[in-house]
Amino acid sequence: MSTKVAFIGLGIMGSPMAVHLQNGDYDVTGFNRSPEATQPLVEAGGTAADSTAEAVKDAEVVCVMVPDSPDVQDVLLGEDGVLANVPKGALVIDFSSIRPDVTKELAEAAGEAGVRLLDAPVSGGEAGAKNAALSIMVGGDEADFKEAQPLLETVGKTVVHVGPSGAGQTVKAANQLIVAANIEALAEALVFLEAYGVDTAAAMDVLGGGLAGSAVLNQKRENMLTRSFDPGFRIDLHHKDLGIVTSAAREVGVVLPMGAVVAQLMASARANGDGGLDHSGLLRGVERLSGATGTTNDGRGA
Structure with a gap:
């Protein structure tokens, strides 16, 4: 069976990344604050959710791609957020570019909730996202990185584990x-x-x-x-x-x-x-x- 992935944030970068995953060996459910942004994913065979909580309720992996540190904090820590609604043991991959200290705090909160977190910011811009040619710098536990590597290589060309939590950022x-x-x-x-x-x-x-x-x-x-x-x-x-x-x-x-x-x-x-x-x-x-x-x-x- 395909791995169930929730993708939160389907903007310029997140949308083509989610589509690549859906076209690969993944079953993707996406959520975006502007619902029309889910259309490319739906056209690729994915599913649109009405909230973060709905998107992540059965997810094995949650991908996040939002603009800034407060946005990631809201997505992960909010009442309708990831940590309150995702199954225990799930792996969260944060593709956003945020402050390293915030990432470390979020990793601690995730661990307390029984969830694993990788910080995996990307470089390559819209072209890299569309061509699945992103450079992805990953921080977090090495075993979690190895588990996530096939997914990361579906959206990226250069995927490197650079150290513990926060190192990617x-x-x-x-x-x-x-x-x-x-x-x-x-x-x-x-x-x-x-x-x-x-x-x-x-x-x-x-x-x-x-x-x-x-x-x-x-x-x-x-x-x-x-x-x-x-x-x-x-x-x-x-x-x-x-x-x-x-x-x-x-x-x-x-x-x-x-x-x-x-x-x-x-x-x-x-x-x-x-x-x-x-x-x-x-x-x-x-x-x-x-x-x-x-x-x-x-x-x-x-």
């Missing part, structure tokens, strides 16, 4: 620091190239083939070249993640100069109305600082 925070710095550097390079009238598409080709090449360049170049910033990963969410980075660094006495600067640039993007755009929309901030006015607030060319 710590690695994800580092990931978000690197990604943000790369996006900002790419944006600055593009504005610089355009100021000199260079063929920017050709420039991206040659830069991508050298040491400057990166997954960020490959995935975000077209967004920037065409000024199309439909969200694959929103600036609002990356702003949240950089808050996690800077807060966690301060707690352990680590200084992150570039991290602090990029966090401020991300905050500036939100303050200028760009929070709903893809994080490649950091380009707009560089243009503003350079006196350019090439795009509108919705990410379309002016």
Whole structure:
């Protein structure tokens, strides 16, 4: 029989992940606060639930993909939540990106409820979710990780156990620091190239083939070249993640100069109305600082 999976949070990332599981060896029941988001899962043969409690009541595995720490706390700890309604012994996999300290607290609460918790934040954005090519960094008990590995490999390409509870979230925070710095550097390079009238598409080709090449360049170049910033990963969410980075660094006495600067640039993007755009929309901030006015607030060319 197929493993019964509940999937809570069917947004840009969660929806294609749930569909991949349903198309694999899993029987998926999904819940999302906006009911229309369950439609792709239903079309793939899955089931839509009317609440978290209904979704998890018979689940062997519960997957969670929601925006922030308070959302995960609500999903897991609420009266209608996972821990109060899931069968004992179930495995909860939190794909959300949240604070490592909150993850550790939730793991303790899960253990007290007779439930196991893995923190398994992902990287790869909407494209990675759609192509089942996500990088998944997993924290928690190694035996639980091995049990979850087939499921994780159904939605991800690079799946690595990185340590105890909270370690996955710590690695994800580092990931978000690197990604943000790369996006900002790419944006600055593009504005610089355009100021000199260079063929920017050709420039991206040659830069991508050298040491400057990166997954960020490959995935975000077209967004920037065409000024199309439909969200694959929103600036609002990356702003949240950089808050996690800077807060966690301060707690352990680590200084992150570039991290602090990029966090401020991300905050500036939100303050200028760009929070709903893809994080490649950091380009707009560089243009503003350079006196350019090439795009509108919705990410379309002016």
